[in-house]
Amino acid sequence: MEASHVAGDLETVILTEEQILARVTALADELHRQYETRAPVLVGVLGGAATFTVDLARAYPGQVEIGWMALKSYTTGNRASGSVRLLKDLEVDIAGRDVVIVDGVIDTGLTMRWLISSLRQRDPASITVCALLRKPDTARFGDTPTFVGFDVGPGLIVGYGLDYQGQYRNLRCAAVLAAHAYA
Ligand SMILES: O=P(O)(O)OC[C@H]1O[C@H](OP(=O)(O)OP(=O)(O)O)[C@H](O)[C@@H]1O
Numbered sequence: 001m002e003a004s005h006v007a008g009d010l011e012t013v014i015l016t017e018e019q020i021l022a023r024v025t026a027l028a029d030e031l032h033r034q035y036e037t038r039a040p041v042l043v044g045v046l047g048g049a050a051t052f053t054v055d056l057a058r059a060y061p062g063q064v065e066i067g068w069m070a071l072k073s074y075t076t077g078n079r080a081s082g083s084v085r086l087l088k089d090l091e092v093d094i095a096g097r098d099v100v101i102v103d104g105v106i107d108t109g110l111t112m113r114w115l116i117s118s119l120r121q122r123d124p125a126s127i128t129v130c131a132l133l134r135k136p137d138t139a140r141f142g143d144t145p146t147f148v149g150f151d152v153g154p155g156l157i158v159g160y161g162l163d164y165q166g167q168y169r170n171l172r173c174a175a176v177l178a179a180h181a182y183a
């Protein structure tokens with residue numbers, strides 16, 4: 001979807017489709033340098049990372065396998081607290097495999113922390129995080145290697161898979177949603 005259809009809802013376009021796709025290609029190359037001939041499993045976190053996961057896989061200059069998980073996270077007033085519920089589990093056996101957890105955005109970090117500790121229990125050879133966007137003041141994930149496309153500001157971002165109440169996922173750019181659109 002072109003941004004012009006919802007331009008009134010957007011405060012600022014922060015990344016154009018061209019900027020996103022150029023960075024996705026660079027991330028795919030960086031990951032490939034890490035794995036060389038070993039084929040990692042990309043674990044895409046539905047639904048915010050669906051677009052990113054598919055584009056990353058297509059840009060990857062080697063073999064990859066793709067799997068999906070869906071989670072629901074509940075945050076309370078305190079950004080650091082909250083709980084995560086598994087809605088759809090991964091169907092790929094990751095024991096002994098190199099895993100890349102692919103998400104569209106790391107915000108509080110709750111989802112990613114939960115995924116790292118949950119997938120670690122399945123004895124993968126390694127776990128790496130790859131997120132297109134990272135919000136400010138996000139906790140780091142210990143010694144888990146983390147690849148980030150863009151560090152962004154605190155506003156609510158939609159587009160390129162990211163939604164607000166199910167809307168805007170099909171925007172090709174990434175944009176900050178205007179306050180009046182979610183008031
Ligand atoms: O770092 P956190 O604060 O945990 O936030 C990041 C998560 O939140 C979003 O998913 P959401 O729960 O909105 O579901 P969705 O992907 O279906 O939109 C996003 O796609 C990440 O998975």
Ligand code: HPA
Nearest residue numbers: 107155156157158162163
């Ligand atoms: O900025 C965001 N946009 C969409 N979904 C999100 N989930 C956490 N942060 C965000």
